[in-house]
Amino acid sequence: MIKWRKWNNVLHRDIGYAVVALTIVYAVSGIAVNHMADWNPNYRQQKEALELQPVQGETTQEMKQHVMRQLHLADEPKSVFRPDPETIQLFYPGQTYTVDVPTGQGIVESVRTRPVLYEFNQLHLNSVKKGWTWFADLYAVALIFVAVTGMFVLKGKNGITGRGAWFTIMGALVPAGIWIWYQYF
Amino acid sequence: MRVSIIVIALLFAAGSALSGDGKQYGKQLTVKEVTKISDIMAKPDRYNGKRVLVEGGIVDVCAKRGCWMKIASDKEFESITFKVDDGVIIFPMDAKGKTARGEGVISVKKYSVEQQIESGKKHAKEENEEFDPSSVKGPKTVILLKGEGAVID
Incomplete structure (x- = not known):
């Protein structure tokens, strides 16, 4: 393993651990606010x-x-x-x-x-403002970092040059396809 | 390993800047002088397009998105709707009864009977509700405060 991949994996792992809690907060709140038309999530x-x-x-x-x-x-x-x-x-x-x-x-x-959900939504929708805006930006950058480094964790047939490429393309095609569908059909 | 611990420590250190008293919503207020809501309601055309600061008790809040609140006038039986774009500001539902100071631009729109029926039908379809066109009695003037910032209590 060359040196850059070692650092890639170490940072991917450790920053990945660090963003677990907030990813769960954002994901749970995301589901809640996605259905705002049907209920009040707060x-x-x-x-x-x-x-x-x-x-x-x-x-x-x-x-x-x-x-x-x-x-x-x-x-x-x-x-x-x-x-x-x-x-x-x-x-x-x-x-x-x-x-x-x-x-x-x-x-x-x-x-x-709503206990817990209210607090999650406050963070997700940035009702706190001020310092949280910067922290949330930093979290987003960390998430991009985890996503990008995640592509290079493995090498070989399961890595980004093999099976990983197909999964990455599929993951991109789904939102792109839905966007095109809503835009032109 | 040491580098990654430093990176993570920085990530969490940024959180120490977390603060917020939850009273300021949207932009900071810039207008110093409060305009009476009753003056706006009495002469809406005079205030159309003008930036104002209003003050009063919160008597209703959008239950779905928190995208508007109604601020009571200084006169009985009157209130003004402080409307923001969806998601820009979310007013808490438990703000009812508290006092708000809200700044924004007055918008006065006049709707004919036909326009109200058309919009009522569209809204009913979106909300899966019934709409009775006979509920429209005549032309209507809608006075909104297009809100940009507010301080609650």
Whole structure:
């Protein structure tokens, strides 16, 4: 084995170990956000119906107090909003109460983060920004390095000049073929 | 071996720069003076195309992509939609009830009945939902704040 291949394999192995954790984070998050049209990968949303008495009060403040009394809510909401004259909304951390003023019917919507997946998505979609942008760039470069050095780990018939070439070409043809299909057909 | 350990150590050292308080979304705010949402809603044509900074409680957030949020006006029964391009900024769903300061450019678009029906049908098809053309009652003016940056709470 010539010297460059030894270094290639050592760096491929060790940098490969280093990127395992983040590759799993990105891959799991990638699957989750790929299906964003079908679900919210960050939050679990729950809605429950409320049956209250018609909301009384002349002002928003009075209406808020009446809703709070009916729901036995002791803490003040973070904010109150009236999207239209017939609706009042009370916002609490992670919970929104929406009540129809004339009928008292309403909905309480609870929002909770999905454990683990939320954190994975924050990293994958770079919500953290700042230093993470550079770290994620470095990770991407490391991933390219692992991919390229991976082609030269083996020599001979299973290496890039033999069987490896066919697998590498197949791996490139799949995304290229799909792109061409969507572009022209 | 020593070289590869140094390379890996550098990789992890870069992570030490990790930070972020999670309050700033998108670009830094540059406009200093807050424009009342009620002023924009009252005279939208005057603000069309202008860069503004608005402030108010967050009353709704896009449940799918976090690509918009509604900011309550200083007047009752009014809010403005702060819309960003998909993926550029993702607003957290649990931001509802918090206060936002958002900067962007006001966009005012007027839609005829025909345009609303056409767009309603298209949207319904995409979302696999029913659309009732009779729900369109007349021409509509849509006022959006094309958001570029926001600070929440």
